[in-house]
Amino acid sequence: METIASRPLSLTKTPFHYCPGCLHGVAHRLIAEAVDENGLRNVMTGIAPVGCSVFAYKFFDFDMAEAAHGRAPAVATGIKRARPEMHVFTYQGDGDLAAIGTAEIIHAANRGEHISVFFVNNAIYGMTGGQMAPTTLPEMKTTTSPYGRKVDDMGHPIRMCELMATLVAPYYIERVSLLSPADIIKAKKAVAKAIKYNKEERGFTFVEIISTCPTNWGIDPIKARDWAKDNMLPFFKPNCFRDRGEGVE
Amino acid sequence: MSKVLMKGNEAVAEAAIRAGCRLYFAYPITPQSELIEYMAKMMPKVGGTFIQAESEVAAINMVYGAAGAGKRVMTSSSSPGISLKMEGISYCAGAQLPAVIVNVQRGGPGLGDIQPAQADYFQATKGGGHGDYRLIVLAPSTVQEFADMAADALDLAYKYRNPVMILSDGMLGQMMEPVEFRPAKTEEEVQELAKQHENWCICPNEDGVNRHHHEINSLEIDPLVLEKHVNNLFVKYAEIEQHEVRCEEYNINGDNEILCVAFGTASRIVKSAINDLKTEGKSVGLIRPITLWPYPYECVARALHKNVRQVYVFELNKGQMLDDVKIAVAGRCDVKFWGKVGGIIFTPGEIKEKLLECF
Ligand SMILES: Cc1ncc(C[n+]2csc(CCOP(=O)(O)OP(=O)(O)O)c2C)c(N)n1
Numbered sequence: 001m002e003t004i005a006s007r008p009l010s011l012t013k014t015p016f017h018y019c020p021g022c023l024h025g026v027a028h029r030l031i032a033e034a035v036d037e038n039g040l041r042n043v044m045t046g047i048a049p050v051g052c053s054v055f056a057y058k059f060f061d062f063d064m065a066e067a068a069h070g071r072a073p074a075v076a077t078g079i080k081r082a083r084p085e086m087h088v089f090t091y092q093g094d095g096d097l098a099a100i101g102t103a104e105i106i107h108a109a110n111r112g113e114h115i116s117v118f119f120v121n122n123a124i125y126g127m128t129g130g131q132m133a134p135t136t137l138p139e140m141k142t143t144t145s146p147y148g149r150k151v152d153d154m155g156h157p158i159r160m161c162e163l164m165a166t167l168v169a170p171y172y173i174e175r176v177s178l179l180s181p182a183d184i185i186k187a188k189k190a191v192a193k194a195i196k197y198n199k200e201e202r203g204f205t206f207v208e209i210i211s212t213c214p215t216n217w218g219i220d221p222i223k224a225r226d227w228a229k230d231n232m233l234p235f236f237k238p239n240c241f242r243d244r245g246e247g248v249e
Numbered sequence: 250m251s252k253v254l255m256k257g258n259e260a261v262a263e264a265a266i267r268a269g270c271r272l273y274f275a276y277p278i279t280p281q282s283e284l285i286e287y288m289a290k291m292m293p294k295v296g297g298t299f300i301q302a303e304s305e306v307a308a309i310n311m312v313y314g315a316a317g318a319g320k321r322v323m324t325s326s327s328s329p330g331i332s333l334k335m336e337g338i339s340y341c342a343g344a345q346l347p348a349v350i351v352n353v354q355r356g357g358p359g360l361g362d363i364q365p366a367q368a369d370y371f372q373a374t375k376g377g378g379h380g381d382y383r384l385i386v387l388a389p390s391t392v393q394e395f396a397d398m399a400a401d402a403l404d405l406a407y408k409y410r411n412p413v414m415i416l417s418d419g420m421l422g423q424m425m426e427p428v429e430f431r432p433a434k435t436e437e438e439v440q441e442l443a444k445q446h447e448n449w450c451i452c453p454n455e456d457g458v459n460r461h462h463h464e465i466n467s468l469e470i471d472p473l474v475l476e477k478h479v480n481n482l483f484v485k486y487a488e489i490e491q492h493e494v495r496c497e498e499y500n501i502n503g504d505n506e507i508l509c510v511a512f513g514t515a516s517r518i519v520k521s522a523i524n525d526l527k528t529e530g531k532s533v534g535l536i537r538p539i540t541l542w543p544y545p546y547e548c549v550a551r552a553l554h555k556n557v558r559q560v561y562v563f564e565l566n567k568g569q570m571l572d573d574v575k576i577a578v579a580g581r582c583d584v585k586f587w588g589k590v591g592g593i594i595f596t597p598g599e600i601k602e603k604l605l606e607c608f
Pocket of ligand 1: 050051052053069092093094095096097122124125126127128133
């Protein structure tokens with residue numbers, strides 16, 4: 001019998017603790033597959049954020065560090081500069097990366113640190129129970145915007161890829177989603193490209209992954225994906241903003 | 250090696266590089282800027298890493314990463330910046346990471362001023378960051394000692410896998426004194442130092458896929474596991490308390506009528522006053538704590554000779570060390586405090602006057 005699919009070596013046997021329908025597990029798997037495919041497992045380090053994926057260090061089977069909320073890009077910088085022979089990525093949610101950690105992500109990108117950043121955008125704070133995120137859509141209800149996000153008062157959602165694309169240093173910036181099998185295949189290509197560029201020491205790579213949070217959105221997983229397609233993708237358009245490997249500026 | 254005349258800020262940087270520090274992350278602030286500037290100039294010459302971070306928060310988290318990768322690393326700042334580092338220091342303590350943090354203290358609270366002060370004693374020795382943890386805190390009183398402490402701090406940090414703070418001040422940072430440096434570690438020795446930590450740190454997995462992956466982490470969500478972790482930290486802290494207490498005894502003898510306690514810059518001025526009083530036939534001793542944590546309680550207690558009728562604490566703050574001295578004295582003698590704040594340094598004459606009031 002031929003094995004055509006199996007658990008990536010880069011994932012431990014620890015079962016994911018994520019809610020039903022959550023897509024963090026899919027994102028983890030795509031990264032683990034890319035690390036395996038690039039033969040990087042023995043020289044890979046991931047930085048787990050504070051957020052629902054705080055336990056990512058238990059799921060990835062290579063060296064891992066757990067960072068303070070938002071500080072993953074600074075921690076990644078320290079590790080990469082200390083041990084250039086290691087390949088380093090951060091895995092961060094939208095609160096972690098686009099609110100409390102805005103300074104760290106912008107400056108790590110601006111220095112062109114040789115790290116990859118996987119940014120999972122579910123438009124909400126999952127772990128703390130559904131508060132407003134910097135990526136929460138206008139009029140979207142959360143526990144801290146119970147009447148909907150009023151843009152005049154609470155600001156507009158932040159598009160991180162577009163913001164990053166104003167910087168000169170980043171080598172690769174792409175936004176993908178995990179909302180359908182076809183989208184997941186596209187996302188896999190982007191994640192794999194970031195890891196490959198990381199292996200080749202090309203520079204700073206950034207992949208935003210549009211995801212869902214059925215639990216805190218209060219809708220079932222299938223409807224959550226439809227809701228995200230209808231509401232998130234028009235605002236957070238999947239796009240390759242920069243790929244210096246392919247001449248995309 | 251012969252002596253060179255150097256500012257404290259530069260001397261501590263040079264000494265850290267000689268002791269094998271090859272990574273330094275910081276953000277500019279007066280009165281420590283000569284330190285970051287010296288590192289910017291010298292790190293590239295030794296193949297090291299210098300990053301001017303976007304903030305002190307980022308700098309300490311870069312330290313967290315580099316220390317997690319087992320390399321000798323340092324950061325520095327002055328009081329307002331140290332406050333920003335407190336989150337990261339707590340994480341370093343929790344994850345048991347060997348980091349060195351230099352605080353060139355200035356007046357506070359808030360933005361305060363840029364003159365020397367000792368007002369971060371509480372922050373350094375009693376917590377500062379959240380959670381049950383301890384920092385090893387070293388307090389230099391000369392430029393020579395400031396420089397020597399760079400190597401000592403790195404050694405202690407790695408020996409115990411614990412963050413170490415050098416608590417200096419704007420005076421020690423800015424003034425020039427002759428320094429003699431210890432010999433510089435060779436590149437091989439620096440590499441060797443990092444190798445010693447490859448059983449726990451982030452590093453290439455030479456054994457192939459079989460080694461368990463290393464985790465740098467301060468999170469233990471299970472209360473029983475966290476309880477055990479914190480208890481283990483305190484076993485380590487007890488060991489540090491047993492082995493690493495340091496203090497200087499100055500003019501301590503059976504004739505002492507007053508026992509002073511002062512650290513860092515304040516202690517230098519107290520020494521001048523003591524010398525002056527000596528010529529007038531008045532005997533005053535000084536205990537100068539060198540480690541502020543672990544605190545030299547026993548040294549203070551031992552110095553309470555029978556003729557001592559006053560213990561006097563002098564600090565450049567509002568009496569932050571006073572409680573520690575009282576713990577050491579344990580009611581055996583009256584304890585007084587006098588200090589100056591706002592970045593104003595008392596003079597030997599002022600200290601002498603205060604001491605004379607007790608005779
Ligand atoms: C300094 C600090 N502030 C706040 C928190 C509480 N906190 C934990 S997770 C989180 C939000 C995470 O949201 P996000 O980054 O969007 O990730 P998700 O949980 O949605 O995957 C917050 C505010 C914390 N742990 N540390």
